[in-house]
Amino acid sequence: MIYVKTPPTRLDPSAVSPAARGRHRRALAAAVALVVSAAGLLAGASEAQAQTEAQHLPAITLQAGMHLIRAELARTPAERQTGLMFRRDLGPNDGMLFVFEEPAVQCFWMRNTPTPLDIAFVEDDGRIVNLDQMAPLSDDSHCSKKPVRFVLEMNRGWFAKRGIQGGFKLGGAPFSGAR
Incomplete structure (x- = not known):
């Protein structure tokens, strides 16, 4: 087979019927709408993916008697809202x-959090006000018994294994400069 390449020709716009121009405009508008829709779906997929990924935040060291805790810090509203959601496991x-x-x-729940956790509500000086256990993926509310600024979440059983109860005092930078 022999192919002959011919230069493109330009149509005289007046030679195209109004009906053909209308079909062309509708096809172009549909193509643009399809591209915009696809871009929106991709952006939505990225947002949904971000909402299902665990966040990992900078950490500090806290002391619970002779035990050291590596605690990620959730300081902003967005960080606190996400918390340990989607986290499948924590180090010991x-x-x-x-x-x-x-x-x-302060009240917490476990929506989108598949890891069973203990929660400690902590006063400014590091003293634990109360502890509670939280079931994975639950919307049950767990609240402090009095106003606090700090809340510490750990693996389920962490506090009990170390004999830590309400009234126990944690140490670390956040608690040394009590307001």
Whole structure:
């Protein structure tokens, strides 16, 4: 077979019927809408992916008697809202310390959090007000018994294995400069 390449020709716009121009405009508009829709789906997929990925935040070291805790710090509203969601596992001495601007009764739940956790509500000086156990993927609310600025989440059983109860005092930078 022999192919002959011919130069493209330009149509005289007046030679194209109004109906053909209308079909062309509708096809072009549909193509643009398809591209915009695809871009929106991709952006939505990226957002959904980000909402299902565990966050990993900078960490500090806390002391619970002779035990050291590697606690990621959740300081902003967005970091606190996500917390340990989607986290499948924590290291044996890893947790997350939620830091609030002002003392208040703090309440937490376990939506989108598949790891069973213990929660400690902590006063400014590091003293644990109360502890609770939280079931994975539950919307049950777990609240502090009085206003606190700090909340520490650890693997389920971490506090009990170390004999830590309400009234126990944690150490570390956040608690040394009590307000």
